[in-house]
Amino acid sequence: MEHIIITNNLSKKYKDAYRVKDVDLKIPKNTVYGFLGPNGAGKSTTLKMILGLVKPTEGSITVFGKVANDKNRLEILRDVGSLIESPSYYGHLTAVENLKIVQTLRDVPEKNINKVLEIVRLDNQKNKKVNEYSLGMKQRLGLAAALLNFPKLLILDEPTNGLDPAGIQEMRELISSLPKKYDMTVVVSSHLLSEIDQMADTLGIINHGELIFQDNLKILHERSNHKLAIRTLDNAKSRIILNSYGMDCEVESEYLLLPQISDDFIIKCNKLFYENKIMILRMEERKKSLEDIFLELTGKAVSL
Structure with a gap:
């Protein structure tokens, strides 16, 4: 698999404390990579090092197959777009006028201005002064500026901060569409697992400056451990019967937890209970939520 970004032992130390420590990122091409962690975990510092805004204390960064340094x-x-923290703009100017400044600085075709305004759905508001924009519209303008050079790599730091539910949904759909439509790799950071779950293909979780998980999002879902929870009028007898047929189960509160949820397995359980005259009060599927898994990995509550 080709990787757009590779970091090796990437670290940043302020005084005597590491904000980022030995982070090895591997970000696949043409995907949405979710960079997840609690507030203060080191997400923004890592992204700023990749962009050259912060100098690493140790380690290396490879982007587009080139080891990044002051010379290159x-x-x-030139092939990177970014939106770090809140977007910058001139409030007394229109969206077009703001983007014209960026277009001149980046030396990209002027026709790109209307293209990106259409992508972020601001084409009908392009001649309105930015001071009159809602927070969501300002975020979209910031994204338009990051897209102006149609980069191979787009880095977004908490792009949905402060948006209402409709704005979050709109931003999420837009970000998810970029790799396929524009041959683009997107790195998006967030402290909201539920948000990343709906956008990303691959996930990296950072906590206390250290990368504690990195893999396809499906792997994280597999940790959810689906189980069948059964409550009967006689759980003790039920457990003995299930165990005698090699169906190991755990006891949790008033429920028996079994490790399978297939239809055939459920039919088999029901048949055993019927034959042994055991009344079933409740039967339900149980699984760990992604939030539970995040909590196990980071040892602290996740914002939702």
Whole structure:
């Protein structure tokens, strides 16, 4: 698999404390990579190091197959777009006028302005002063500026911060569409697992400056451990019967937990209970939520 970004032992130390420690990122091409972690975990510092805004204390960063350094930084950044923290704009100017400044600085075709405004759905508001924009519209304008050079790599730091539910949904759909439509790799950071779950293909979780998980999002879902929870009028007898047929079960509160949820397995359980005259009060599927898994990995509550 080709990787757009590879970091090796990437670290950033402030005084005597590491904000980022030995982070090895591998970000696949043409995917949405979710960079997840609690507030203060080191997400923004890591992204700023990749963009050359913060100098690493240790480690290396490879982007587009080139080891980033002071000499080739500008060459690499020509194919990178970014929105870090809150977007910058001139409130007394229109969206078109703001993007014209960026277009001139980045030396990209002027026709790109209307293209990106259409992508972020601001084409009908392009001649309105930005001071009159809602927060969601300002976020979309920031995204339009990041897209202006149609980069190979787009880095977004908490792009849905402060948006209402409709704005979050709109931003999420837009980000998810970029790899396929524009041959683009998107790195998006968030402290909201539920948000990343609906956008990303691959996930990296950082906590206390250290990368504690990195893999396809499906792998994280597989940790959910689906189980069948059964409550009967006689759980003790039920457990003995299930065990005698090699169906190991755990006891949790008033329920018996079995490790399978297939239809055939459920039919088999029902048949055993019927034959042994055991009344079933409740039968349900149980699984760990992604939030539970995140909590296990980070040891702290996740924002939802």
